[in-house]
Amino acid sequence: MNRSMQEWVDYFRWNGSVAMRVPWHIGPDLSDTERAAIAHSIQVFQLGENSEGRHLMCYAKEWAERTGDAAYPEAIRMLIVEEQRHAGVLARFMEINGIARIKRGCTDGIFRRARNLLGSLEISISVLVTAEIIAKIYYPALSEATASTVLQTICEQIHREEIGHVEFQTEQLARIREGRPAPGMWATRFLHRLLFYPTLMVVGLSHRMVLRRGDLSFWHFFARCHQEFVRDLAAMEPQSIPQLSRRRASETSATAIRANSLKSRVDSHWL
Numbered sequence: 334m335n336r337s338m339q340e341w342v343d344y345f346r347w348n349g350s351v352a353m354r355v356p357w358h359i360g361p362d363l364s365d366t367e368r369a370a371i372a373h374s375i376q377v378f379q380l381g382e383n384s385e386g387r388h389l390m391c392y393a394k395e396w397a398e399r400t401g402d403a404a405y406p407e408a409i410r411m412l413i414v415e416e417q418r419h420a421g422v423l424a425r426f427m428e429i430n431g432i433a434r435i436k437r438g439c440t441d442g443i444f445r446r447a448r449n450l451l452g453s454l455e456i457s458i459s460v461l462v463t464a465e466i467i468a469k470i471y472y473p474a475l476s477e478a479t480a481s482t483v484l485q486t487i488c489e490q491i492h493r494e495e496i497g498h499v500e501f502q503t504e505q506l507a508r509i510r511e512g513r514p515a516p517g518m519w520a521t522r523f524l525h526r527l528l529f530y531p532t533l534m535v536v537g538l539s540h541r542m543v544l545r546r547g548d549l550s551f552w553h554f555f556a557r558c559h560q561e562f563v564r565d566l567a568a569m570e571p572q573s574i575p576q577l578s579r580r581r582a583s584e585t586s587a588t589a590i591r592a593n594s595l596k597s598r599v600d601s602h603w604l
């Protein structure tokens with residue numbers, strides 16, 4: 334489903350109003366074995382969710398000025414708020430269960446630098462959506478990895494919201510790529526694959542303990558993420574948005590009409 338940017342703003346607003354009802358009253362509900370198995374993994378994901386999104390906000394404002402899409406910065410602001418909420422609930426869960434927060438991580442540092450590479454909106458959200466596609470498979474596995482009701486509720490909510498984020502980001506990437514010639518699109522897809530698969534290998538290997546407890550072998554995890562990526566990569570194509578396809582079709586026919594009229598003017602000149 335393709336939403337207008339204002340519809341995305343309305344969606345984020347609505348989603349924020351039906352905030353997570355996490356059963357915090359249960360208190361610490363991780364066993365020692367569970368804590369040992371998931372601690373490092375959850376620390377890394379909590380850090381990854383935590384971003385002020387200052388660069389992203391700047392790119393979003395530039396996009397709005399260039400295209401007149403005034404609702405986009407607000408949608409991005411609300412997306413960042415949602416990510417910070419993810420970081421917040423994970424941090425609270427970790428604190429209750431005696432898991433320390435980390436301030437720096439190797440993959441997180443690479444991701445943050447990559448997002449601001451060349452300082453463009455497209456690169457920034459391509460990197461973000463890469464992590465979000467993987468998160469769609471990771472959080473259900475994390476949920477299965479323990480018997481914690483609190484963690485399962487958190488994972489369910491984050492998983493649902495990441496599905497929305499991926500949809501939002503892929504639609505925006507399709508808009509950004511509108512009008513890009515075929516060789517450019519081929520290079521774009523190639524570069525995104527180049528980013529996605531090594532990232533997936535690193536995440537799959539470094540979080541394999543959680544995945545295994547969540548009943549996902551590394552290869553199952555890899556296959557599921559690959560499946561999601563193939564579908565989401567297709568959603569990043571401009572023709573996946575009917576409005577863009579229709580506009581392109583009408584532009585093509587307008588060009589054909591202009592070409593025909595020019596041809597008939599030239600023909601009449603020579604007759």
Ligand SMILES: [Fe+2]
Pocket residue numbers: 382415416419491495
């Ligand atoms: Fe998130």
Ligand SMILES: [Fe+2]
Pocket residue numbers: 416465494495498
């Ligand atoms: Fe997200």
